[in-house]
Amino acid sequence: MPENISNKYDAVVIGGGIAGQETALNLADMDYKVLLVEKELSIGGKMIQLSKVFPTLDCAACITTPKMSETARHPNITLMLNTDVIETVKTNGHFDITLNIRPRYVDEALCTGCQQCEWVCPKVVEDSYNSNMVGRKAISIPFSLANPKIAAIDMEQCLHCKKCEKVCVPKAIDYNMQPKRVNVEATSVIVSTGFNLFKPKNKPQYGYGKYPNVIDAMQMDRLIAPTRPYNSLLRPGDGKVPDNIAYILCTGSRDSSIENAMGCSAECSNNPICSQICCMYSIKQAQLLMGALPLADITIYYMDIRAFGKGYEEFYQQAKSMGVNFIKGKVAKVTPKEDNSGNLILRYEDVATGKLKEVKHDLVVLSVGVLPNSGIVKTFTNQKLELDDQRFIKQVDELVSPSLTSIEGVFVAGTAAGPKDIPDSILSAGSAASEAASYIKRFSN
């Protein structure tokens, strides 16, 4: 982070996913000074993890990386990565925000992203960018398309062998880096903190975490992506090329029985609403799998197919005509086939015929739902940022001004306000930018 960053901004955008970037870019293009705060080591959010996106099947990277570059380079945007919001206080119509920049133990100004350190580092840790399906090193760049492409050390895992320090030519490694507090002042705040994916372990009936060939949809997106963790599209249980893949839709969505499950952890809660994206991303993955594994059978177990957006119904019909198998019926449980093959048995009622089925698949994908990620509300201390019944940021004038929140001057963009697909998140970001710009303009006049 540059030392001499200004501490006054027209807008502070919290969260650097697609909605945060879009809002920041819109405001910056209007010549407003924007600070983009991101808790991860790179901007990009969830979208940069994806393979391709529906319904156009553009590769996600082709859409996000230019946006990320543009955001990172824009003269009116300051990026603050690896940063947490500690407190936001509204005083005299503006916001005083306290931020904490966590140390990455690598000097951003010096690191060239050459990855020499990564090669020599002997400590292997889980690679969260690849949904933990593969390892990375304790010192590494966050992922190949990261922006900025700068290494960071996972200090909890570091062995302190100093191999990286020896090999780093520009001497960028600094084991003694300390967290840094920064105070900034902003006219407006945009909350674009996105969403969490449902943790599939909280639906123990499906055996996620117990059977290695039960994966969630984000893992499948990683497997399909060109920057995939494996040398090919393989299942994580034993590296087999799958040929009979099942999708279980509504895993953790439209479900008020989650709390009843044995082994449901304290954090798990019922989720009666629909996550809006799972049908479509599953159909997308099915289409991509038909291309990648032409001989594979793909079955999607669904309750209702919700292909509602522009071109979505057509996309769904196309998947059907490609041979993707759609079966109406909620899978009740997944059990392993008792022959050590790693294959799985899905038990469901085929609603069309009323028959009870037990069917074998060699890879099961759980189409996990969208949950709120609204911990940020706790940092608003002197005014309350309200949540709705589902714990998303409350839209106080949902129909006429969808970006307004319970605090004047705080706006919400993207999935922080509720489940949305990418086009809707981008539109919502545009709408938040419009509201914020109008607000800032009034304020500065």
Add this chain to the structure above:
Amino acid sequence: MSHINPDFADDITKFGAKDFNLCFNCGNCTAVCSLSTNDATFPREMIRYSTLGLEDEIKSSLKPWLCYYCGECSSDCPRQANPGELMMSLRRWLTATYDWTGLSGLLYKHMSVYIGGMIALLAAVVGFIYYSGLSKEVVMHYGHLFEMFAIAGVFAVILLPNIIRMWYFTVIKPKVKAPIKVYFKALSELFVHMFTQKRFLGCEDTKENRTRWLLHFILVLSYLSLLFTTVFLDWFSTSSTFVIWLGYVESAAIFIITTVFMSMRVRKTDAMHKHSQPSDWFFVIWLFLMGITSFAVRLLIDLNLINTLFWVFTIHFTVLVQWALIIVPFGKWTHFLYRSFAMYFERIIGLNNQLKK
């Protein structure tokens, strides 16, 4: 073509069904059910028939009796539509439908009638005991006679015709033409289920923990043998030490186990005990009272206190009359009977289908 009857939902609600219309037909309940098989998938089908009010389909179905309320369907239902409770309610509805007197339905639907009936019988018993001028010994003798005649009468006049009606609805009307030998071949099914509740062991929970099934099994055995002990071995008048002790053990088992079951209903530990209906409470409480009052009566006889504490016998007799004239013929007791016959008819239909092939 079937005609939809949207009013059926209101009707079945009176039998205890709750929120079943929340069902969005995902089929999770059927798939999670350990007892559902491809020959008989439930409960979703039954929920669907109930939503649409297809009474003929429900009336001819044995599926409600194949359900043992393991509770998985209800706890895993994504919309919390209580499929298990609906199946229970359908059993009550079927009981009312099989009952030619129509009293069963009246008692299920109207709490006041139920309580009124119970009070009337109480009055009758108390009146008989205290105003008939009969001696205590004669009263106790009549008590024994009542038991014998009531059982025979209830069975002949109510239960047997009702089972025949059930047979008509579920076997004859759907045009299952099974030869007589099939009826004999399937007979074992009837007794096995009546005495062991074998199917209950299929529940996922019961597989892991057999206590509930075992308690249930002991209770059924105790109840049937206590019936035998009091009616045929004349427990209250016998001098055989063996019979006396046998009666003690049986009646004790009944009131202990029913106490456990009552506490489960109070604590709502599992899905099947979450939505107790008055009829469930009456059943379990009266069974408990049966056990404890008969135990007490015999104890008082043995302690020679029965004459001074004759009111205990009055209570016992009241409970007995209420049990025999209301709960057995029209209440939950019949489930035990119908369930066993359902298993039997199901077997007949299955064997008949095999024959046809």
Add this chain to the structure above:
Amino acid sequence: MSPLNDDKDSITSSFYLTKQTSFRIAMKQRIGVYICHCGGNISDYVDVEQLSKLIANEDNVVISKDVMFACSDSTQKDMVQDINDQKLDAIVVASCTPKLHTHTFRNVAIRAGLNPYNYTQVNVREQCSWAHSDKPMDATIKAYGLIRAGINRVKYSEALENIEITAQKAVGVIGAGISGMRAAVDLARMGNHVYLIEKEANVGGRVAESGKLFMTGENGKDVIDRLYKRIKEIPEITVFTNANLDKVSGSIGDFTLEVSVKDEALKLNVGAVLVTTGFDFYQPKEGEYGYKLSDNVITLQQFNKLIETSNDKLVYNGNAIKSVAYIYCVGSRQSKGENKYCSRQCCSAAIHSSLNVHEKFSGVKAFHLYRDIRTYGKQELLYTESSRKGDIYIKYEEKEPPAVEVKNNKTVITVKDYLTYKKELSFDVDLVVLVTGMVPRSDSNDISSKLKIPTGSDRFFNEIHPKLKPVETVIKGVYIGGTCQGPKNITESVQSSLAAASKINTILRKGTLELEPIVARVNAETCLWCEKCAAVCEYDAIKPIESNGKMIAQVNTSTCVGCGICGPVCPSNSIEIVQFTDNEIESMIDGFMEKAEINTKQDSQENEISSGKQIKLNGFPKIWREIASALDDKTLTIPQLSEQLGVESNVLTWHLMTMNRYGVVEPAGLDEDEAYYMYKLKK
């Protein structure tokens, strides 16, 4: 035969001469070429490594590289460095469609101090690797040709400056429904004047016609009243009702909207136009589910009016309504019909109407005949609530739609219920409500022809790209918002029109804006003003002007879109499009046709990350060393390794794949039954 034709050769040569003297084009000498893998989108079919080596030998090419993602920030940085270090005077990027990344790489050029127009993008993805995925060899040859064409073109590229024009800080918003009204408010608040043009006598559009709205329960009319009150308080917004858009001329920054308000004709000068014309409801055909054959069949809109106007009892035509059947997807999701799309908001709208009925009147039974219930997001709660209220849902399939018949004054519906194994069900109802979808407005052709907005296969107005440019149209300065673009609910409509307001403000905020200089250019010496070019120009961009004592054509550079239609009609070859000159095009053809010699060997699969590094495993996890010694000189599959080492196969997969990633092992082909890869140590 015209004398001009006889003299064609000399004219052409003099044209070139003129151009080369007047624009001083020197052939580019130091060209950098970047060929993108697109993470496999291209490199899975096109041998980009080999092409990169071959291209390095082309004339004037100084650098030739293949890169994983040309658009990624690190590659962009490398390009900037290359341009500076190698003093490049032009660059070529062979990747995806120029629609996606022209701007990205022009900006790279700008950052490196190179003129952005000395850059050419070659599309080897959409036009090559994707199209020829079945023939990788031929795809490679074609890509070779395309890249050489690009190199030849960039050799002739001219350094150009953007055209700067004055922008009117005013916006024309066409259609004063909720989208248009809401965008008008923010556009004005951001400092623009807004002309809000409404065809009808009142503002508010469809929302003003609606009763209670789903999600908030507000009344449509109240929402509009509240918004209109706000508009009236903003002096920068001028509202025209009963107004008709007659003609649009001009271009971005400077449009003229000719509007007639009653008998008065107005000319409005605006910098940008936002189209928020909305939608029409699908009109059921006569006989469609008994529509118009029976009085008891009405649309959802009619039904909503009925709910609004009925008081204690729901009464229709003098009869009390005790049961209602809602038939969904009327006019939507027609796999064989005109409207293939889903209308998005109707499921929620119909369920919400049913809830309104329950709230206002008691004892009305509801039957919902649906195909899929699409109450996405929080709208699912409406569906749950309606089920709780006892509404009966019946799923039908498109091929077996429900039948509506009137028998003995009763409206009888028969339907095969998918949820009861297609059992045929019948029931009678007092009223049938057709849940109709959204269709493009009947006058949308008129608007699209005046503004030249393209429509999609669904006949709604089309954006450029749903994620990159969701509110922009191909016509610069013309934006779309709300339901004229496709079905949306109110929140979504407002969001899209506000997003458009945001984009409009980014271009108008300064009062000036820059346009690409890719426009038509007239050769003043040879032009004879025959008017042919002006006659074909759809944008009215060519006007005559006097020059050196004769009339010649002059191009309005802000109106001209560079479509090129004028070029071929010119008899004297005097008009051409910058960046698409004959020189450039002909050299491209030459480049493409040049003979290609491609090495047919296909074993150049090299792991990008490893690039031949040998890793010592001292201090690395024990299992890495075990795997390495088990593999030694062998090739083994994961199950074989797992058995040999006694390690669970998923744990082994995790480590082996990490080793693969860091170049310790590599795949050595699929085994016989093609289910498992074999792995070997990377030497």
